[in-house]
Amino acid sequence: MQRESESTEEPEPPGRRRRRREGRTRTVRSNLLPPPSAEDSVAGATKGERLQRLGCVQHVADNRLKTTKYTLLSFLPKNLFEQFHRLANVYFVFIALLNFVPAVNAFQPGLALAPVLFILAVTAFKDLWEDYSRYRSDHEINHLGCLVFSREEKKYVNRFWKEIHVGDFVRLRCNEIIPADILLLSSSDPDGLCHIETANLDGETNLKRRQVVRGFSELVSEFNPLTFTSVIECEKPNNDLTRFRGCIIHDNGKKAGLYKENLLLRGCTIRNTEAVVGIVIYAGHETKALLNNSGPRYKRSQLERQMNCDVLWCVLLLVCMSLFSAVGHGLWMQRYQDKKALFDVPESDGSSLSPVTAAVYSFLTMIIVLQVLIPISLYVSIEIVKVCQVYFINQDIELYDEETDSQLQCRALNITEDLGQIQYIFSDKTGTLTENKMVFRRCTVSGIEYSHDANAQRLARYQEADSEEEEVPRGGSSQRGSIGSHQSIRILHRSQSTKSYCKKTLGSLLDPTHHVYPFSPQEKDITPDPKLLEKVNECDKYLAISRHQEHPLAQLSPELSDVFDFFIALTICNTVVVTSPDQPRQKASHGVPPRAHDALALLRSPSVVSLPEGDFMSTLSNDSMLFRLEERLGQPTPAIASNGYSSPADSWEPEYPQEPQPKQELRFEAESPDEAALVYAAKAYNCALVDRLHDQVSVELPHLGRLTFELLHTLGFDSIRKRMSVVIRHPLTDEINVYTKGADSVVMDLLLPCSSGQHQNKIRSKTQNYLNLYAMEGLRTLCIAKRVLSKEEYACWLQSHLEAESSVDNREELLFQSAIRLETNLHLLGATGIEDRLQDGVPETITKLRQAGLQIWVLTGDKQETAINIAYACKLLDHDEEVITLNAESQEACAALLDQCLHHVQSRGSYTPEKTESCVNVGFSSLPSLVIDGRSLAYALDKNLEDKFLFLAKQCRSVLCCRSTPLQKSMVVKLVRSKLKAMTLAIGDGANDVSMIQVADVGVGISGQEGMQAVMASDFAVPRFRYLERLLIVHGHWCYSRLANMVLYFFYKNTMFVGLLFWFQFYCGFSASAMIDQWYLIFFNLLFSSLPQLVTGVLDKNVPAHVLLLKPQLYKSGQNREEYRPRAFWLNMVDAAFQSLICFFIPYLAYYDSDVDMFTWGTPITAIALFTFLLHLGIETKTWTWLNWTACVFSIFLFFTVALIYNASCATCYPPSNPYWTMQALLGDPVFYLICLIAPITALLPRWVLEFVSDPFETLSKDCASEASQHTQQPSCSPKTNREPSTVDISVPLREDTVLEDLGAQAPGSSRPDEAVLEACPENSKRKPTSSSQEAPLPSLFNLPSFSSLNWISSLSLVSGLGSVLQLSRSSLQMDKQDGEFLSTPPQPDQDLHGLQGQATDYF
C-alpha cells in the first residue's frame, strides 16, 4: 500500500504527522497487507476491500504507460486547442470569421472557412496518426508480462506490466527487463547481489551491481513476501538516475538506509543473476526512466525563424496595401458620393455612407481579399516537404550500414534544412571518430621491432569485409547474442521513430539472449608475429624444462629473458578481470570483506563519490583500492569522464568463474580497452591470463602450465604519474619484481642511468626511435619496464609505503612519493603500439567537411596525448601545422596564456599575406590548432575569458578539448552558438555527449556501440561518423536549398497573386472588389498551384550528389545562407510585383474598351497566373522527373476541370459571384489563348535572362576559373600547384587569411613581431632541430618543463619537430610561484612578444 503523504485525507495516526510536514517523501507498504485505513475495521481480505484498496492506489500512477496525447473524446477539442497555439491558424480563422460580417465580407462565408478547415484537418489527421502509433507501442509495452506475487494464490503469477502497482512484489529472472523501479529484497546470488545492465538507460554496457537491502541479504530461507511488514520511506519520484535515498522501517522499529545500490531501475536488464525479488517503489510514469524521458523534441530551424520574419514582412505589406486601398477608397467615395453616381450604393437604410466608414470597411475587406499574401498553406507544405525529406534521408542506401544493419534515422522531423547550414561540428572522440576498439598493432622488445605485418593485413581484411564479421568464429551462443543485440537495437530504432521511450525496453525483452560484447573479434584475434612467437615458445619450452633449477631465468639470453618478462608484464600489469560469459555468479571462496564491499558499492556510484571523503576512506582496507579511488576522484564523474569503458566496477573486484575449462572462452573486463587489448595480445602469444584474485594472478603458458604470481601491490594508473605498476613475487625465481607500464615520456626518464651499459643504451635509443615511429602512425604507445627488488629494498619500501597508507594528512601526497620511490631504476623491456582504430573513412570525412567550410572541434573526455594522437591520425591536426597547447592551473594563468596566444596568433595573422604568397603551396597549414585541457577549459569558459577564448578558437583551424566533462562540452557548444551566432552540430555516441547533443542546433548520435542514450537525445542518428559527410554535404545541401527555394517561391507566388488583385483596385475605385472569382482566390494556393512546388520542394536537386561530394565547397552556400537571404526575398518580391504587373496589364490592355465582364476578364488572369507560376517553377526546377511533369500537367488539368465544372454546375448558387459558363465561353475565345501565351512569357523574361547569367554551374566554373587565374598570377608561388581539382580548396584558407589580416591589423602588438614572421612559415620550422623544442629560438615557444604534465610532448618529438609546438602550460608543482608572478605582473594586452619571452625564460 502506498500513499503520498500530502494526499492522505483520512485521519492519520499521530506518528505520521511529522512525515506530512516533511512532504517530500513517499511511503510504500506491501500490497499484501491490509491497508492502514482498514486496520481499525474488521480485518478480512474481502473482495470489496481489495477493490477499495485498488481504488486507493489508483490515484498514484500505476505501471501503465501512456504516452498518447489524446483520447477518442478529447481529440477534437484538445487538438484544435493545440493548433490554435499557432498564430497563423488564429489569423486565418479570424479572417474567415470576418467574412461573416456583412459590411466587410468578400466571400461566401462558408467558402472562406474552407481553406483553414482544410489545413486544420490535415494537421489533425497527422496528429491523430502519430498518436495512434504511440498508442500501439504503449499497448505493446503495457501488455508485456512479468511475475507478480498474488495474495489470493500465494504465489507469483503472470501479470501484464500495466497491472503492476506500487507495493507489489515482483520476481524477475535472468535477462528479464525490469518493469518498474524496484527495491531489491532478495536475490538468488549468495551474496545478495544482482547484476544489471543499464545500456537502455545510459548506454553503458558493462554490468552494474545492485545489492539486496541490508537486513534481507542475511536471510537464509527464501524471501516470503507475505512476511514483509516493513514500511519503506523514500523520496518522491524524481528524474535523478544517480540518486536514491530512503529508509526501511522494520516492525521492530529498526531502520535501515536505502541507497541507489538497492534500486533496480525500469528499463534495465537483469544479468548473471538467476532470480531476484523486489517491491515496486515507483511505477509507470513515476519511474526514473520515464521521468528522464522528456519526450520528443521540437526545434525550430534557423530557416523557419528567418521565414517567420519574412512572414511578418508580408503582414506589413498586406497592411500597407490595405491601408493604401482604404485611403484610395475613401477619396473615391468622396469624389462620387455627392454626385449621386448611379453606381454608388447608399447604406441599406438609404443614407449615404461616409467616406471614412467606407474606408474602414474597405480596409477590412481588403485584408480578406488579400489574405492570400500570408501563405496559409506554407506551414503545412513545409511540414509535408520535411516529412518527405526525412523519408528520403532515411531511405538513402548510402547511409545504410550493413555491418549493423541500421540506417540513418531522423528523429527530429523539422530541422532537416539545418543540416545544410552547419558551421561548427563538435565531435566526441572515442566511439565517434574511433571505433572505440583498441587493437594491438606492433611492439618492440629489447630493441627489436616486431611489426606484426600479418596482423596489419588481417586488420585490413576486416575493414574490407566488414559484412562478414558475423561469420568470424566466436562460438554459437555468443554469435546468437550479437545478432540478438542487433535486433534489439533495430527494434529500438523503430520505437524511437514513434517517439515513445518505453518501447525500447521491448526490444531487449523480445530477445532474452541479449548480450553485449564489448570486444569485437578484431580486438581479440591477433595474429602473432612469427619471429616473436618463436621466441616466446623458446622461452616457454626452456623454462618448462628448467623451472626447477635455481635460477631458471638467468639461463636465458638477456633478449629472451626480456621477451618473457615483457609478456608476463603485459599479462599481469593491469587490472583486468577474467570472467566467463553467461555464468551466474557462484559463491566465491575468497570473498571480499564486507566492509570493502560497501566501499566498492560506494565507489561505483558517481553520486556517492561526492560524499565527504573521510566517510569511506576509513572503510578501505585494501591498499590497491586507494589508488583507484584517487584516480576516480580525480575525474569529475567517473562513469562519464573516461572513454566509455570505465566505471567497470565489476572489474575491480575479481569475478570468479567456475573452474575455467581450457576450451571455454574467457572474457576480459578491463577498466580501459587498451588494457584488454594488451591482455588479448599476450593471449595470442599463448600467455593467457586465466585468473585474478585480489592477492594473486594466474597466467597459463602452454608448456610451463599455470604460473601463479603472488600480487603484493598494485599501484594503479593515475594521470599525473601516467603509469601503473604491480609488485609481484615471481614464482619461478621467487624474486620480487616490479612491472611498470606507462607513457613512454615518463617511463623513459625512470630507466636505469645510462651508465648501466652500452647494450642497454642501444636498446633504449632504438626503442625511442620506434616509439617515435609509432606516434607518427597515430598509435598509442606504452612502455613496459621491470625492476627487480631485493628483499631488503622491498622491506624498506614496504615500510614507508605502509606508513604512507596509514597516515591521515597528506596521504595522497605520501602515497605518490612512495610510488615514485618504487618506480625508479627501471629496466626497459619494450614498448607497445596500440591503435584505437579510427572508424572507416574518418580522415577523408574530416577533410571533406573541412573543405566544406566546417570548423571541427573535438571535445573528448580522454587524455590529452591520446586525443592528440587521434587528432593527427584523423587529419584533424597536421604535422606541418602549429599546435597551441593551453594547460593552465589557475584562472590568472589561463588569462595570461590566452593573451599570449592571441598575440601570437594575431602577429602571425598580420603577416599572413606575405606568407601565403611565398608558401602558397603549403596550403592549409597557415592556421594553428588549439589544444586545451579540461581544467583550462573551465577557466577559459569563465565569463571574463570566454570572449578571448572564443576569439582565439575562431582563428584556429581546429580545436581539441581534452578531459572535458559533459557539462563543459555543452558549455562550449552553447558558447559558440550564442556568441558566434553559428549553426552548430554535435555528434557523439555515449551518455557523456548527451548534454552537448541537446544543446547544439543539430544533435547527431552514433547508434549501435554505446547504447541508446546519445541516440535518444539526438535529432539524427547515424551508424558511423563517415555518414556525416553525405548527410551534411549532400542531404543537408539538398534539404536546405529545396526548402529555401520552396519558401521563396511561396512568397513570390502569393505576392504575385495578390499583386494582380491590388492593381485591379486602381480600376474599381479601391473598393476591394476582385475580378478573380472567390473559388479561385481561395483554392488557387491550396489546390491548383501547390502540387508542383511540393514535388519540386521534395525532389529537386540543384546540384547532383556526386558533384556535391566532389566539391564540398558548394556546402558554403548553405552556411552563408545564400539561397535564402533577405536579398533573395526582396528580389523575389520585386520580381513578383513585376510579374503581376505584366500579368495584370496584358489582359487589361487586351480587353480594354470591350464588352468584357468581370469574370470573363478575371478568369484569364487566373489562368495566366497559373501558367506563370508553373513556368517560373520550371525555371527554378533543375531536374525534371516524370513526377514534376505529372504535377504540372495535373495542376493545369485540375484548374480547368474545376473551372469548367464549377462554371457549369449552378447558375445562381455562388453569390456574390456568378461565373456561370464563363470558362466555357472563354475556351471559344482566341484572345484568351493569345494572352495566355504572351503574358507568362513576358512576365518571365527578366528572370529567364537573370537565371541564364547567374546559373549556379556557370558561377561555379566561373569562380573556379577566376580563382585559378588569381593563383597563377602570383609569380612567387610555385606556379603549377593549382592545377589539381583542389585549386578551389586553396581558396578556403586564403579567404580566411584576409579575415585574419583584418584582425591582425587591429591587434595592438602586431607592429613588431619581427621574429614571428620568420617562424610563421612552416617551411622554416621544418629545418629546426627536432630534438628539443626548448632550444628553438621561437619567440612563440613557451616551453615550461615540468616533470610530468609536459613531458608527454616529447613523445611526439617528431611531431614537435615538424611543426612548432607552442607549449604553454604550468605544472602543478610550480603553481604557487607562477601565480605569484602573474599576479605581480598582470599581463598587459600590448605587451610585446619579446617581453613575454623574457619573462617566460626567466623561470629557468
Next chain:
Amino acid sequence: MTWSATARGAHQPDNTAFTQQRLPAWQPLLSASITLPLFFCAGLAFIGLGLGLYYSSNGIKELEYDYTGNPGTGNCSVCAAEGQGRAPPPNCSCAWYFSLPELFPGPVYLYYELTNFYQNNRRYGVSRDDAQLSGLPSALHHPVNECAPYQFSAAGLPIAPCGAIANSLFNDSFSLWHQRRPGGPYVEVPLDRAAIAWWTDYHVKFRNPPLVNGSLALAFRGTAPPPNWHRPVYELSPDPNNTGFINQDFVVWMRTAALPTFRKLYARIRQGNYTAGLPRGAYRVNITYNYPVRVFGGHKLIIFSNISWMGGKNPFLGIAYLVVGSLCILMGFVMLVVYIRYQDQNDEDDDDE
C-alpha cells in the same frame, strides 16, 4: 555501391530509383545551347504572330460618337442640359448624323459605351439577387439583403429586380436611319436586338417567375420596380420573350463590366439589305436621351464596329506580340554576347591549364 541482393539486411532501404532519388530527370540546364535557340525561335514566332494580329485588328472598322452632350458637342447637349439635376429626367431626343463614304462591312455591331462608370465597384457589384433573377418565386418576394437599399420600396414592397445594378439600368435607346440618296427619305435600318446577351444568360441564368394565369404582370404582382425605373419590369418590352427578367437589354446590363470604361452590345445589323454591312450614304441615329452620366463625369458613346475572328478592334495584342518578339531576339543577342565572352574566358583558362 557495394551490396548484393543476397546480403541484404532487413533494414536495408529499397534500392529503387525513387527512394534513392535517382529518377531519370531532364535537366534543363539553362545552357546557351538550349536558351539561345529558344529565344530566337520564340522571338521570330512572336513577331510573325504579332504581325498577323496587328493587321487583322487594323482591318476592323470602328465608328464612334460621344453623345454625352457636354456643351458645344452637338445637339445632345440640349438634352443633357435639360436633364441636369432633374430626376426623373424628361424625355428628350437628339440625333447623330454621319455619312459613310463606302460600305461598312458587316456584320456591324452597335455598342454603347460608358466611361468612368464603376460597375466593378464592390458594393455595386454584389447588389443583386441571382435567385430572384432566376425566377424563383420565393426569392421574388424576398430579395436578399445584398440588394439593400434597393431591396424594398418605400411602400415596403419587394423590388423586382432588386439591387443597385438593376436600378441603374441603361435606358437610352437608339434607332438607325439610312438616307440612300442625298436628300432622300431616311429609312429605318432594322436593328437585331435579339441574342445580344449570352445564350446561357438568356436561357438559363435569367428566368421569369412562373406566369400566373398566363400573365407575367400577375406574376410580378406585389413587387415594385426599382426606384429609377419608369415602368415595371414586365413592361420592358411588348415581346413576351423579351420582357421581364429575360429582357435582352436587362440581361446584358446585369453582366457587370470588368473595367470602368466598358461597352455593351446594343444591337446587330444583319437583316434585310444590311446583311453585308452598312452601305455608303448618310445616316442618322435617333437617340432617346435618358441616362445621366455627366454628374459623375462619365461619357456616353455610341459605336458601330465590325469584328474579326479575334473580336473587336484592339491593336494592343498585335503590338504586344511584336514588342515581346523583338525583346526576345534582343535578349538572345545580349545573351549570345555574354555567352561568347564566358566561352572565351573558359577557353583561356583551359589553355592555361
